[in-house]
Amino acid sequence: MAVEDASERDVAIRWNGALHGVRLYLAIAGLALPLFLTGVEATIVSTSLVTITDDLHNAGQSSWVITSYLLTYTGFLMIWASLSKIFGVKPTILTAVTIFIAFSAGCAGAQSLSQLVICRAFQGLGGAGIYTLTLFSILRILPYEQYDRASSLAGGILSIGLVLGPLLGGAIANNGKWRWVFLLNVPAGALGWLLLFFVMPAHFPNPAPVASDEAMPTPVLVKMKSAIHQVDFFGAFLLLTACSFIIAALQEGNFQYPWDSGLVISFLVISGIAWISFVGWEWFMCRRDINISPMFPWRLTHNRLFMGVALGFFTTGLPMTVCIINIPQRFQIVNGSSPIGAGVKLLSFALTCLVGIISCSVLAGRLKMPFTYIALIGLVLQITGLFLFSEIASTTELWLGQFGYLVLAGLGTGLGVSVFYMATPLVVDMEDQSIALGIGIQLRMLGGVLGVAAAAAILSHYVEGRLSSVLQAGELAALLKSTEAIRTFSPEVQIRVREVYAVAYSMQMKMCGGFSAAQLLAVAMIWKKDNVRYSKE
DSSP states (O other), X not given: OOOOOHHHHHHHHHHSSOOOHHHHHHHHHHHHHHHXXXXXXXXXXXXXXXXXXXXXXXXXXXXXXXXXXXXXXXXXXXXXXXXXXXHOHHHHHHHHHXXXXXXXXXXXXXXXXXXHHHHHHHHHHHHHHHHHHHHHHHHHHSOGGGHHHHHHHHHHHHHHHHHHHHHHHHHHHHTTOTTHHHXXXXXXXXXXXXXXXXXXXXXXXXXXXXXXXXXXXXXXXXXXXXXXXXXXXXXXXXXXXXXXXXXXXXXXXXXXXXXXXXXXXXXXXXXXXXXXXXXXXXXXXXXXXXXXXOSSOGGGGGOHHHHHHHHHHHHHHHHHHHHHHHHHHHHHHTTOOOHHHHHHHHHHHHHHHHHHHHHHHXXXXXXXXXXXXXXXXXXXXXXXXXHHHHTSOOSSSOOTTHHHHHHHHHHHHHHHHHHHHHHGGGSSOGGGHHHXXXXXXXXXXXXXXXXXXXXXHHHHHHHHHHHTTTSOHHHHHHHHHOGGGGGGSOHHHHHHXXXXXXXXXXXXXHHHHHHHHTHHHHHHHHOOSSOOOOOOO
């Protein structure tokens, strides 16, 4: 989200829905389409990842396909917001869509996993700009009095993308054409780009300038110089460094290097130093009043309600992302489902997650239920569903009762994700609303990317440790390179291998349940005598 001061807030209110009729609908469509694609892209790989890594012969490094995208997605959310203040919302969002389209095509043409991971990282860079700026624009392009509807619209678009992603990925992978997982972004993204280029006003979200007030446009070089001096690039660098090295340690530990190796330990140390440096840098900018838009304004640390909401974003991001990415893989590897079959089975979680998001809007917007009560309901459902799902029998048989557990987990996750998003603007001052939302979204993505890396570490550590006595060295190496190797084993060994994977996936769900329980601390931090409720005033 772009950072606003009080005067910018007044401008946003004066804008008050300056587009009408067909042009308004086309502008919303132009914003919705790229936003939808980023929602799809976050989950479409979940059901096609097994096919992709088997084709590129590197199943052991499969999680990098996801974490490379989420890593740059997380690290550049606030950078795009700051750039939009300098260069304008329209040109900035068009640039983000262009990057996303170009590297989606690069992903489709990748001939090795390394090429795919690099293109995914740049794809995530463009996706971060799309996510931040389209959400900001949807909330501003409609009148301020319709904030609850705009919020529901943005959440609905993302949620539909999250739900349809696994189905699309499964359907594409089922036919062996996994490259279309990325290639479909090219024509769809181009259509969104054209709509935004021709329909969105150049001055959005500011009112159209009066002829007498028009001034000479600022040269691009001057804007670039201003960006260098005002955007917190150093903070972004420290955040990316901290995340990259801890993710590398989690994913390489016990896979190519032992946990106590010098490389893994040094990665963890570098990550720790970078985290401390990031916090110190943000504090330093606040103390010295440097003319840079910080990624995390230090004044927000004194707001207990916001810190509780921020913790809520982080603790809901991990279980949602890990479940959407790893549950379809469990259905494929453990139960032998096809990619499209795994996508259909995931609907028990993904679809009810969407129901939870919509339910939160109704409970908070229409029934005026306090956000703490909604969060507690979601917390109970989420913990119950995830821990029950983690205790299902570790067999290759598909027990139908597990879908009931996924329904509970999905509904609770949707309530948790939505409640902290809706509460954020209400727990900070007016001038901090946009940056608070941006920080929250960034923390949610950070929780997701760390969760995926931790889940991959759990899987590789458990599988390699348990199967080293079951498989020969060559067979284990082939399995870690491609799960298709399971089909080459004898029926008895196949069952044993699949059962080991089942236990590992259950351990991942226990981790998700533990993070869900941490939301209780977030709820306690936002609890007060007069609990926060939604109001249109």
